[in-house]
Amino acid sequence: MSTILLAEDDSAIIEIVTYILQGSGFSVVSITTSDEVLAYLKKHKPSLILLDISLEGEKIARKIKRDPSTAKIPLLILSANPETETIAKATGADGFLQKPFDMEELIATVSRYVVS
Numbered sequence: 001m002s003t004i005l006l007a008e009d010d011s012a013i014i015e016i017v018t019y020i021l022q023g024s025g026f027s028v029v030s031i032t033t034s035d036e037v038l039a040y041l042k043k044h045k046p047s048l049i050l051l052d053i054s055l056e057g058e059k060i061a062r063k064i065k066r067d068p069s070t071a072k073i074p075l076l077i078l079s080a081n082p083e084t085e086t087i088a089k090a091t092g093a094d095g096f097l098q099k100p101f102d103m104e105e106l107i108a109t110v111s112r113y114v115v116s
Contacts, residue, residue, distance in 0.1 A: 002047035002114045003027040007037045007055050008078065013099075017050070017106065024107050026114070034060050041070050047114045050097070053079035058091050065092035074113040 004026050008014050018028045029046065031037055034056040037049075041064065049064065051057045057077055064070045077088040080099040088096035097109055 001025065001027045003029060003044070004110065004114070005037070005040060005044075005046040005049045006030045007034070007050065007057075007060070008032065008052040009055055010052070013052075013078075020103050020106055021110060024111075026110065038063065041073075045070075045073060047074075048110060049073055049075040050078055050110075051075060051093070053077055053081060053084070053087060058087060061088075061091035061093050076109065076113065 004021055006014060006017055006028055008017070008030065009032050014030045018030060021028050029040070031040060037055070037060050051061055061075055061077060064073065064075055074094045077084060077091065077093045077096040078099060079087065081087065084096045084098050094113060095109065097106065
């Protein structure tokens with residue numbers, strides 16, 4: 001089972017994304033602070049990282065993509081910011097999901113980046 005690391009500070013988004021992804025056969029680990037993201041990645045290698053921009057997402061994404069031990073983990077930026085795509089490209093993220101997103105978009109995007 002593929003594990004998705006969801007770094008998000010909004011409990012409602014954590015709940016719905018977890019529900020949707022678990023229903024699609026993924027395991028989800030949710031983290032609510034930027035410090036927890038880097039600590040988790042020192043011990044675990046998820047199949048995909050979903051990173052909310054509000055959790056110091058730009059800074060964290062750059063650290064993840066510059067570190068050889070985590071650089072190959074697919075990383076998607078999540079944000080309602082109209083510049084989400086530009087931010088994702090600037091940080092080296094592999095892609096993005098613009099909030100609000102629907103269930104089908106979430107599943108399709110995650111499935112595209114997760115290699116079973």
